[in-house]
Amino acid sequence: MLVIRRLEKRFALRRGGEPVSVLAGIDLEIGKGELFCLLGASGCGKSTLLNILAGFEPVSAGEITLDGAPITRAGRDRVVCFQNADAALFPWLTAEENVGFGLRVQGLDRARRAPAVERYLRLVGLWDDRQKFPRQLSGGMKQRIQIARALAIDPAILLMDEPFAALDAITRRLMHGELLRIWAATGKTIVFVTHDVSEALILADRIGVMTRGPAARLKAVLPIELPRPRDPGDPRFAAAYGRVEALLMPETAPQPPETAPQPPETST
Incomplete structure (x- = not known):
């Protein structure tokens, strides 16, 4: 909790x-x-x-x-997913490499991080796009890559x-x-x-x-x-x-005037 x-x-x-x-x-x-x-x-x-x-x-x-x-x-x-996925993902890494980045930082070699990378790419529905770079992905796909990367480190x-x-x-x-x-x-x-x-x-x-x-x-x-x-x-x-x-809503909202303003008198 x-x-x-x-x-x-x-x-x-x-x-x-x-x-x-x-x-x-x-x-x-x-x-x-x-x-x-x-x-x-x-x-x-x-x-x-x-x-x-x-x-x-x-x-x-x-x-x-x-x-x-x-x-x-x-x-x-605790892992954060940010609003701007373009800034959060590494543009020189593929989707697969981005998802595995946190595990790589933890010292896991490719063979040991591969099962988690595959699991979460499949979970977010992007296993078939694993070799694409962020520039080749839509906004929603990039957010799913960011989520998969977060989940991969459990x-x-x-x-x-x-x-x-x-x-x-x-x-x-x-x-x-x-x-x-x-x-x-x-x-x-x-x-x-x-x-x-x-x-x-x-x-x-x-x-x-x-x-x-x-x-x-x-x-x-x-x-x-x-x-x-x-x-x-x-x-x-x-x-x-x-x-x-x-x-x-604000706790104190502007109140309308009690009486409507009158137009100025004009002389004829």
């Missing part, structure tokens, strides 16, 4: 300046095998929280544990930072189905960052809704009990969408 307790993160906006609170008092538990979506407006700190979970950023206060062990640095038990948690945001709408819908299939086949814990309400509702077991910054916090954690596969045209989906969207 991933446990976050009283987490705070502060940044100084300029050298020597006073630190500004980015995340304030985050408390959360994510169970093993859960697909948890972290939902919030752009700039609210959700990617910062993901970077802290990955061990890329230290906490300013509070603690994070995974199965009872504190998280203080990056580790093989992490406990897959951290996904808006991985489908750059894809067109049709490919994004297809990737939702692919991710759910891969998740069901592997049983991995997934923490998925998004600002798209529909995407969160299609994917998540639970959605954590973040407030706007500064000092963002978890406003609510909602279980999504709709049966899978989820249809955005289902009235139950629409009702859930409305509930989640309402939580994302």
Whole structure:
């Protein structure tokens, strides 16, 4: 289980300046095998929280544990899939070599990494494309290569930072189905960052809704009990969408004037 307790993160906006609170008092538990979506407006700190979970950023206060062990640095038990697969993949390596890269870094020779590479390329449906370079693959295919590479080193948690945001709408819908299939086949814990309400509702077991910054916090954690596969045209989906969207709205919205302004008088 991933446990976050009283987490705070502060940044100084300029050298020597006073630190500004980015995340304030985050408390959360994510169970093993859960697909948890972290939902919030752009700039609210959700990617910062993901970077802290990955061990890329230290906490300013509070603690994070995974199965009872504190998280203080990056580790093989957590792998990140980024939004920009072009930047994440090595353009001079084939799909097969990209998937095996993490195992190669661990010191496994080609023969020992081959079974895992084949397994996960087949899992993401790209075994027949294993000799292609990233430039020869579509956006969705590159994201699947990135996912296969992450799974090949057998992490406990897959951290996904808006991985489908750059894809067109049709490919994004297809990737939702692919991710759910891969998740069901592997049983991995997934923490998925998004600002798209529909995407969160299609994917998540639970959605954590973040407030706007500064000092963002978890406003609510909602279980999504709709049966899978989820249809955005289902009235139950629409009702859930409305509930989640309402939580994302600013807590104090501008109010209309009590009386409409009158046009200025003109002399004749």
